[in-house]
Amino acid sequence: MRIHFIAIGGSAMHNLALALQDKGYEISGSDDVIFEPSRSRLEAAGLLPGEMGWYPDRITRDLDAVIIGMHAKADNPELERATELNLKTFSYPEFLYEQSRHKTRVVIGGSHGKTTITSMILHVMHYFDREVDFMVGAQLEGFDRMVHLTEENDFIVLEGDEYLSSPIDRRPKFHLYQPNIALLSGIAWDHINVFPTFENYLEQFEIFLESIVNGGSITYNEEDPSVKKLVEECEIPIRKFPYETPQYTLEEGITHLETPEGPMPIEVFGKHNLSNLAGAKWICQQMGVDEDDFYEAISSFKGASRRLELLASGESGLAFKDFAHAPSKVRATTSAVKEQYPDKKLLACLELHTYSSLNPSFLGEYSGSLDQADVAAVFYSPEALAIKGMQPLGEDDIVRAFGRDNLQVFTNAKDFESFLLGHSPDQGVLLLMSSGNYGGLDLEQIKALYN
Template sequence: MNTHFIAIGGSAMHNLAIALKDKGYQVTGSDDAIFEPSKSRLEMKGILPPEMGWFPDKITSEIDAVILGMHAHQDNPELARAKELGLKIYSYPEFLYEQSKNKTRVVIAGSHGKTTITSMILHVLNFHQKEVDFMVGAQLEGFDCMVKLTEDNDFMVLEGDEYLSSPIDLRSKFLLYQPNIALLSGIAWDHINVFKTFDDYIEQFRKFVASITPGGVLVYNEEDIEVVKVVEAAENYFRKIPYKTPEYEINNGQVYLKTEIGDIPLSVFGAHNLLNLEGARHICQQLGIMDEGFYEAIMSFKGASKRLEKVQREDNGTLYKDFAHAPSKVKATVKAFKEQFTKEKTYGFLELHTYSSLNPIFLEQYDHAMDGLDEAIVFYSEDALKIKRMEPISPDLIKEKFKNNHLKVFTNAEDLHAYWHTLDKATGAYLMMSSGNFGGLDLTR
């Protein structure tokens, strides 16, 4: 099969391109900018575009499938040429469905926790050498590529994202997968640039639950009120399996899961991760991994990339980075961090740089998000606001919305970095929350 990727350099797109190359497909692609690690990984597979830019002459009638990434615009010249030739144009999730429509599809959805839960499931399956196809949005230890597609495997495990499918397909990605087995981890308003109201956002999850195949299975977080409402209102037929936070304890910094077969030591911490683990356990049961086998495998799970990921520092200081930027994720991560580090002075840094997190209306959702930390720091770039054509935000407004007058607020990277260098990172525990990089801050030194 001859495939062409428009915007091949994205974190998800380049993984799919590599998976198709490994499957034996002919793969080409274009992009106007490709960064690491996508660049090196595509180059290693021989599918890195020789030059950056969009080239309509690459689009020929010999192409069987054009896969369109979100990074491309509606007026992309290669897209226009593909339409002109009448080629089949797929969004990323639409193509994944085509690759898995004859398999049992397992879709992990929710505003938070879906990457970790998907990673836990794949870790357990990999531990027991159970072969499945998959797609997950974070790099996982022991996996070279985070998309795997075969002709032979019976199951496909998919991380289900509620964001838009492509510039020309405005459906939520997870609505294209039609799961046989699904998990719903939680619902907390996000992506307000697309979903203008909370109800509009919740509607995507109503549609997701309605898309479960007849007689399918839904594993859901019964501690989340919005999830329960969506599940109870569903009119289609599927089996419902609720889950909740399991019992656990922390002894000398070690987390132990309390189970019927004894206390299980874990390599991750935080109540939200224990909740994620419980959801993963129920899904693994559906895939034939019983509890004893699950616990045996999960002990060695160290977390998904950028999810409470420990950073090795030159001074051996205690520092974790986390992708958390949405309010519900920040609150859960801060709570876990405080619970884990009770004897150390705790520092929490949060970077606001997504469209949602910089919206004054959405900032209301961050109330008390940083409470309980010994030092709480919020950073956002005034330049980023200008680039996004958003109104200026004052540090006082940040403190007001977070309901925390003790916040330190920095609005340019130089001042943040100067403050960072005054701190003794060899003492205390540091939590760095961002989907960015704090203006280029080196967390290893």
């Protein structure tokens, strides 16, 4: 098959392109800008476009399909040419469904935890050399790619994102997968530029439940009231498997999970990660891995990429970096680090970077999210607000929203960096949370300070 990618440089898109090339497909693609690591990986595979930009003459009748990424616009000239030629055009999730139509589809959904749960499942499968197809939103230890597709594997494990499918398909991605086995980890309002009310956001998860095939299953976090209510009120003929945070203990900074064979030390920590682990266990059991084998494999799981990543650990203290940016994730991550290191002074820093986090009507969702930190700081860029065409925010707005009078607020990247470098580690813990880069923060200096 000949497949052309419009916006091939995206994180998910370039991984799909590489996976299809591995499968023997002939791949071409276009984009107007491609960043690392996508650029180097596409170049190594011979898939990097020779010139940046959109070229309608690359769209020809001998293409079997065109896949369009979210980075492209609805009026993209290559997309318009594909429409003129009546070519099959797919969004990323649509094409994944087509590739998995005859497989058992395992879809992990939820506002938080889905990357970690998907990663846990794949870690267990990899540990026992069980081959499965997959799509996950993080680079995993032991895996070359974030997407793997074959003809022969029975299962495909998909991270079920609730964001839009493409510029011309406004459905959330996880509506398109039609899972046989599904999981919901939690629901906390997000993506307010697309879902302006919590009720509208909640409705997307209801539709997800209704998309599960008859006779399939939903594994769900019964500790989340919204999830519990949705699942228990769902009337389609599916099996329902609730889970909750398992028992665990902390001994000298190490988390021990309670198992039928007694306490077992694990590499990850925090109630949210223990909850994720419980969900992953249920899914793995439905995929044929018994409980004892699951515990054996999961004991060596070190975490998903960009989730509580240990930057430095030395005599001066510890430093972690985490992808957390939504309120529920910030609250869970901050609480997890404080619980793991209760006797250490915790400096928690958050960058407000996304559209939702910079929106005044949403800021109140962050109330109390940094309360577990001994010292808390927030950084945001007024330039980012201007670029997004959003109204200015004042430092007082941030302080009020977080409900913490001693919150330190920074709007200048250099001032924020100076604050961090001038803060004595004193054998404490630094937690950096962001989906951005704090305006270009030099992480090597941070690592040196805490080593």
